[in-house]
Amino acid sequence: MSIIVTGGDGYLGWPTGLRIASETDDRVLLVDNLARREWVSEVGSVSATPIASMETRLTAAQEVHGLRNLSFVQGDLTDRSFVDELCQIHEPQVIVHTAAQPSAPYSQINGERANYTQQNNMQATRNLVFGLHENDLVDTHLIETTTTGVYGAPEFPIPEGGTVMEHQDSRDEVPFPAMAGSWYHMTKSHDAANLRLAHSQFDIPISDVRTAITYGAGTKETRADDRLMTRFDFDYYFGVVAHRFAAQAVAGYPITVYGKGKQRKPFISLEDAVEGLTRLAVTDSDERPDDHVVYNQVTRPISIVEMGTTIADVATEFGFNTDVEHFENPRDEDETHKMEIENNRYANLIGGQSVTFEEGIREVFETLTDCTERIKSHEDRFLPSVLEDRLAEEAE
Template sequence: MSILVTGADGYIGWPTALRIATQTTDRVVLVDNFARREWVESVGSTSAVPVAEMDDRLAAAEEIHGCTNLSFVREDLTDKATVDRLLSIHEPTAIVHTAAQPSAPYSQINGERANYTQHNNLQATRNLLWGLHEQGLEDTHFIETTTTGVYGAPEFPIPEGGATMEHRGESDDVPFPAMAGSWYHLTKSHDAANMRLAHTQFDVPISDVRTAITYGTETAETAADPRLATRFDFDYYFGVVVHRFCAQAVAGYPMTVYGKGEQRKPFIALEDAVEGLARLALADPDSRPDDHVVYNQVTRAISIVEIAETIADVAGEFDLDVAVEHFENPREEDETHKMEIENDRYADLIDGQSTTFEEGVRDILGTLIDYQDTVEAHEDRFLPGVLADDETAETDDDAESPIASEGE
């Protein structure tokens, strides 16, 4: 038997594949086309943490963790014939699909990159879903990291999946409406609808894992050897707000908060994100749900100002003197939005939160100090003042994450 992990070179995909491989003797097949490395380079940035070549990663996984069950294929999932061949050869019992172009700001740069993002993300998912049906693999558990960004920012608590709609005295359960705010987030909205349709038409068991803003530099497995490190992006396009704030702190700049900064966003630590995906992939086929299930992969909502103040507090442990500065908000947004998002199903899956936000920040700052030269050499890629006139200056900080490379 085998488990397929797409986007396995990426931020979430690599540590997920590694965790799965350490907990099973089944073959774990990694798929990626290394596009994420190219995208980050194209915007003039790099991973703060050096990312080893895949051959070195696999060798280290075997040497350090005894993972002899990992194999890698370099393929582009937007090619249907390629996907069909992968599925027919490996016949996976589960697919963890983290392959996507994951950046909202990158998708907003121009029409070309919006088109690329939508084609890349949607085509890969459709190929996999149709491939399972056409290869007679409808029992394969399909697990995809979509995003909490599909929900938008409603004023009422966000349910874990669907909602109940009432009209003219009648009610029914319906999918939550797509309220995405970028061309990237719309790809995940469409993926969610396509997965629901694939379950209805093909009876494929689906886990739609709606990933929150994911932060952190390592998991238990990746921390064991530098060759096993996952990438860490801190730039405007691919680095989430926590990572950018930490980069500002390490580079000696104040953290910049627009307006009050009291609006809350959903977050999850990398460790907690990886744990849930691994548990779903390793679930016994005889006991897992043969249904379409939505998980809100989030442990808590945190305000922007709380993020900055927490980083400033933890920075003192590293002898970093970090200030928090407030600037007039250039965006039209509710600066006090108290996002509430239900996550009972996901919390049960991982038996509760294992990583606090403070622990995650401590982990990030400790890592970035080791690579301070790299961070400072790319400060023009994350400082708000430098990017103020950027044509994509408005961003939704929901990069997942988790790509035909890897989605976060």
């Protein structure tokens, strides 16, 4: 049996591949075109944690964890012939699809990036679906990480997948409407619809794992050796809000909360995200799902101000003195939105949250303590404009 992990060089894909390979004797093939490294370089930033080459990573995985079942191939999933070759040669029983251009801000830069993001993300998913269908691999379990961002910010509890709609005397379950707020998030809305269609037309078993904002600097596998580190982006385009706040603290700046900051966002630790994908991937063949299932990959919503305060408190434990400061909100958003999101299906999958937000942030600072100069040298990549303006005024 073989398992393919796409996006195997990425923040989530790399530790997921390591975890899966350590949990099974099956062959695990990582697939990536290494574009994430190029995108981050393009916006003038770097990973806070230096990232080894894939060759070095695989060598370390074998030396440290004894993983002889882990390999890598470089290729582009938007190339249909490459996907066909993957399917024909490796005949995967499971595909964990984490590959994507994942940045909403990057997709919003201009029309060129929006077009690239949509073409790249949706074509890759379509190619995988048709690769399985047309190569007679319709029993392959396709697990894709979409995003909780497809839901937007509705004023009612977000279901784990579909919702029931009623009209006059009729009722039916329908997919939750796509309310995405960026060109990137809309790619995942389209992916979610296409995955549902693929199951309906081709009977491919689908797990649509809608991933929340993922934070953390590593997992138990990646922390075992510096060569195994996963990337940690902290810039405006590719660094999630928790990582940007941590970078502000490390660089000696206040943590910037826009407006009241009471709006809640869905979060999950990298450890809990990797665990869920692994459990779906290594399920025994006779227990593998044959349906289309949606998981809300989230442990709990956290308000922006609570997140910032927690990060500031933990930062002081590591000698980084910072405060939370509120700035006028340049965005049009509800600063008090109390997001509620159902996650029972995912919580049952992983057996409940294993890492609290505070524990995860403490692990982040344990890692970033050795990356201070690397972060400070790229501070122009993560400081918000409101803080840059104030610093400029103070310097006059």
